[in-house]
Amino acid sequence: MIDLDKVRATAARAIAPLRSADKNTPAAKNFLFNAVRTDASRSLPPYYLVYFLLVDLLGFKNLGQFEKIAWSVPVEFNGKAFLIEHRKFGLGIFAGKLPEDEEDAAQIAGLISRATKAAQPYFVWRAEEAAKASELNVVNRSHALYVRFEFFEGLYTSKILESIKRKNEYIEKKISKNSSIIMHPSADLKREAEHYAVATIESFFSWTEHAFILIAILLGRCVTGEGVRQLAQADWGTKFKEALDITDHETKTFYDGLVHVRRQVRNFVAHGSFGKDGEAFAFHSQAGAVPMRIVDEHRGPHFQFGAGAGYADETTIGLLRQFVDHLWSGSRAPAYIYIQECQLPLVLTMAKDGTYERSMSSIDGMKEFAHYLSTQADRAANMDF
Structure with missing residues (x-):
């Protein structure tokens, strides 16, 4: 005290x-x-x-x-x-x-x-x-985080397209009078694309961790500063479930796919493991070298034989892009206007008194409400009292 x-x-x-x-x-x-x-x-x-x-x-x-x-x-x-x-x-x-x-x-x-x-x-x-209490504003950084995701996705796509364009190209480099090496630019471009793919995945999860909290506030599921703190410290899956209805079949399908990406791609790469497929060891046996991988599932990380199927970069990033469309669809479409288009802060008093819940009932209602708040914010910034 x-x-x-x-x-x-x-x-x-x-x-x-x-x-x-x-x-x-x-x-x-x-x-x-x-x-x-x-x-x-x-x-x-x-x-x-x-x-x-x-x-x-x-x-x-x-x-x-x-x-x-x-x-x-x-x-x-x-x-x-x-x-x-x-x-x-x-x-x-x-x-x-x-x-x-x-x-x-x-x-x-x-x-x-x-x-x-x-x-x-x-x-x-x-x-x-x-x-x-609820007399707080939550800063909205969703747009900036999403722009970073789009930036890395664009770099990944450009490298992939260039590698396809140059797939038949090779460069012969003389290293002595009688020998030379052959280099394939397409292979180098694919490796660069892989780096950008990882950055794209990282930035996607960074953005969604933030956006899910903002959506939860708009839905009235998080209405105090303490509630925001607890949700911010929760894992990605908890944030997902506060923002989206996981009982919906399509949403559950996205959730399962993204959890797999997060576990098998993001977590291992981010925490210094050996590869996107979890490959880490080669087991010594009379059958020869047996590949072993780390699998991160609901029951926790464990070992399995095999290299693992993993996720192709193209498939993964395609899934991320499809989820973005799903996130801002249906009943969450009004949230896109408030969070991404108008980039307004989240006012917890409005979450607590039901103002947001009423505005989320329609796109037109949210447009009108967001315009009103934007005008008020401009007046406050200019101190037009």
């Missing part, structure tokens, strides 16, 4: 003699409108820490929102008024006279930084409390 009174007292000592301005603080006429940003503004901690320190913890007065201003805290230092404001172009210390007030502004920045360090236990507690 945190002793808030103790942390508050420590932060108050650290920030002294800076204090909240009051009616007795000397200030020029129209100071609130004419104050100028100081160079010391660049030395301030992040805006949210400054706000929580001054307003939440220490109780400094917040004048609220104005045009292009998210919040404004008037303070007094050395008998003069200053403003700590989060404006459109960032957090700043604003003074009545420059350069005369620049030195004082630098001292204010130092005091705020010192108090922010002293208040660190409060920030940790504040974050933990926020995570228990």
Whole structure:
């Protein structure tokens, strides 16, 4: 448990003699409108820490929102008024006279930084409390992760097409007067394609791990910060089942195929095994060298004789691409608009109160809702209050 009174007292000592301005603080006429940003503004901690320190913890007065201003805290230092404001172009210390007030502004920045360090236990507690509730936004990185998947897929496809185009080509390289070696560019291109195939698979699972959580939020299955944390730490299969209905035959078919890819391709390659088919050993026997492979199934990794069928790169990547189409089909189609097209953050309060669930009922409904949220986000970014 945190002793808030103790942390508050420590932060108050650290920030002294800076204090909240009051009616007795000397200030020029129209100071609130004419104050100028100081160079010391660049030395301030992040805006949210400054706000929580001054307003939440220490109780400094917040004048609220104005045009292009998210919040404004008037303070007094050395008998003069200053403003700590989060404006459109960032957090700043604003003074009545420059350069005369620049030195004082630098001292204010130092005091705020010192108090922010002293208040660190409060920030940790504040974050933990926020995570228990639904007053949170979840960052949406789905589009960026998907673009990476498409990037590697494109490189894989280009190498495969080039290898096919040059399949009959060879290059003879003389290594001496009487000998030479024959090189086939097509073989080199196929090896390069294999590398891109692995990168494509890796990026696919990275993207889906993220996208499944966002879809689960839109479906109302994950509505608190703690819930998001638990789902983020869960395995890929758990995330899949929170986003898609595995009782659907087509979905179950995709799930089984992707699990196989993940186990036999991604896991072994990612964790330093010996090959996509799990081949790792050759067993010594009177019959000769017997290939042995590691098989990762529901009952856990174990050994089997044989090289294994594995997954051809073309088949695997074709499966990934088919699943992408399936993911954004049917009842999940509205999610595509919100997550991929509009790239909006996920607001947990809207998941908890059923707003998302209602918007997911139709594509037109989601388009209208996403447009509204996008407009609100633009206004907030521009601080058009």
